[in-house]
Amino acid sequence: MLEHFPFYLTLIVAIVLLIMLANKIKVAYPVLLVLAGLTISFIPGIPTIHIDPELIFIIFLPPLLYEAAWTISWKELWRWRRIVSSFAFLVVFLTAMSVAFVANHFIPGFSLALGFLLGGIVSPPDAVSASAILKFVKVPKRMSSILEGESLLNDASSLIIFRFALIAVATGQFIWHEAALSFSWMLLGGVGIGLLVGWLFMKAHKYLPTDANMDIALSLVTPYMMYITAEEVHSSGVLAVVSGGLFLSNKRHLFLSSTSRLRGVNVWESLCFILNGLVFIIIGLDLPEITAGLEGVSISSAIDYGVLITLVLILGRLLSAYGAVIVTLIARYFITVADSRNPGYKVPFVLGWTGMRGVVSLAAALSIPVHLSDGSAFPQRNLILFITFIVILLTLLLQGLTLPYIIRKVNMPDLDPTLPEEEAYNLIRKQLAEHALQHLKTNYSEQLNNQPVLQQMARKWEDSSLSANYTDMVVECKTIYLDILNQQRQWLINKNKEEKTLDEDIIRKHFRYLDLEEEKLGFI
Known part of the structure; x- marks a missing residue:
């Protein structure tokens, strides 16, 4: 097993290069991996992979x-x-x-x-x-x-x-x-x-x-x-x-x-990327x-x-x-x-x-x-x-x-006419900002009058933008903003349930954005 370890490492590098080639020539990578494995198997001296x-x-x-x-x-x-x-x-x-x-x-x-x-x-x-x-x-x-x-x-x-x-x-x-x-x-x-x-x-x-x-x-x-x-x-x-x-x-x-969700996605995508590549190249080998x-x-x-x-x-x-x-x-x-x-x-x-x-x-x-x-x-x-x-x-x-x-x-007809993805994403973004602004004004009206950071966030949301400048954000403002982020997540969950034809991938993109927003608070 150990004497073949360099071969396995080379195999992973080859998988990456072949998938890059597949993306370049717009061919499904499983096709190239199977053919590559088949070609490699005929090279003299190649170790036999047995599972x-x-x-x-x-x-x-x-x-x-x-x-x-x-x-x-x-x-x-x-x-x-x-x-x-x-x-x-x-x-x-x-x-x-x-x-x-x-x-x-x-x-x-x-x-x-x-x-x-x-x-x-x-x-x-x-x-x-x-x-x-x-x-x-x-x-x-x-x-x-x-x-x-x-x-x-x-x-x-x-x-x-x-x-x-x-x-x-x-x-x-x-x-x-x-x-x-x-x-x-x-x-x-x-x-x-x-x-x-x-x-x-x-x-x-x-x-x-x-x-x-x-x-x-x-x-x-x-x-x-x-x-x-x-x-x-x-x-x-x-x-x-x-x-x-x-x-x-x-x-x-x-x-x-939010940290676990963001890091977990990257780990799982990388793991399955390698596993899928190995399986298809093993088919040929x-x-x-x-x-x-x-x-x-x-x-x-x-x-x-x-x-x-x-x-x-x-x-x-x-x-x-x-x-x-x-x-x-x-x-x-x-x-x-x-x-x-x-x-x-x-x-x-x-x-x-x-x-x-x-x-x-x-x-x-x-x-x-x-x-x-x-x-x-x-x-x-x-x-x-x-x-x-x-x-x-x-x-x-x-x-x-x-x-x-x-x-x-x-040229298949689309029997589910919906808004283009970018337009649907921006619409949800606007509605999410409105929901956050309403929650802030309803539940934190006193703090809103006294905290410049919250006022700045409110102005940003009024412009339908979810980004904010966190410089000098105080602990109280962080707590309020975390509550608003959780409210926005719940709103997204309800939105996804209510609108049966809404693409859930768009909702997940917003979830990912909110996780990133929460992650920013850890660096302040």
Whole structure:
């Protein structure tokens, strides 16, 4: 391990340089990283990167899922809950089932259980790939929200299928009533444990004498504790991390200081940046080891199987996207839906084309044990790994490289007409200033008459500017200003709840600004 340490450092530098290149040429960085890893793997003398299959989930998934849960908008997730749930659960199951039957029929030696195992691995689209691509093109807010919500939940559903298929392959049997009970426990237990562990950590942050460094350390431990606790009692660790992350994300302003929030964002973004980069480059680096283990099947045949499964996935997602629209248009006559308008053929096509596979598929494939409990080799393990690699590579290249062009070409209509982001931001800024000024005049009228600093702040707010000159600010003024900042945060929370179509990212930008304002007080 230590003799390869310089190689790992070089790998991280290479990841940074490749992502810089990807941004320069406007290509999604997962595509370049996979190709670079594949190229590097053929260089003589390059160390073989091998990760213990039992640790792959624990190393990568908890922090990546936790960070995704913190950044997603709960309001948008709830608004599009029906289509998100259908893609995250129903579509994933149908996709896995389609892959299972196709693999069972066309791939020699593939039982139905192995087919479901492969289906569980390749069924969830990758959020990182989609996000990396969508940042180069403008898409309606609803589409990005649906993709983010789907990616957060489909990992859990696909890995549940994967786990049941793994048991079926290992034991050779599948008992439906036991599976139903186990499935219920995985769902309810995973969510419950995530919420419980999240609540305990929230109390620890709130009542223990922690500082920003301690808060960040605790936040790094939190997703691993959620995942490991849930897995120890045989429930879903993925659902535990997702539910606990969503819970803590919604409560972040109640138990974390402004310093902890600001520093924590930077730490988590850097950590996930490195983890995502490593996973995608490992995909390419692992190919020689995967191909070396293929037995009883030629490389050309294995590639054919990978192409076949990729076509099943692409076609299945496109049909599911149009099916979701049809179901929604029918359901609007019976239930209230988020939007009953017909989106046309463009929106579902683009949604269906965003099916790039990546991190979760690789992690699941690598976590397949090398041997069964009786010591015999796990059947078709390396072929499953190879097919997974082909699926990831083809979807990244075919869909990943063409998606920006397709989005520009179809010119999707924005069915949620809202103010431009800058205009919406400035409007909230003005309303926030008015609210702060009103609170100051109502609750601190006497101090306002006597304190020049407060008068200066009031004049600034009257000009709709939230900045102020803090020179010679006295302790009393600091206390008043902190109270006003807290009032502004509460106003933002209420504003976000009341206006269902308001982009929550704009609200979060204002939260970040208020945190920065509070941080300035520490330097006075």
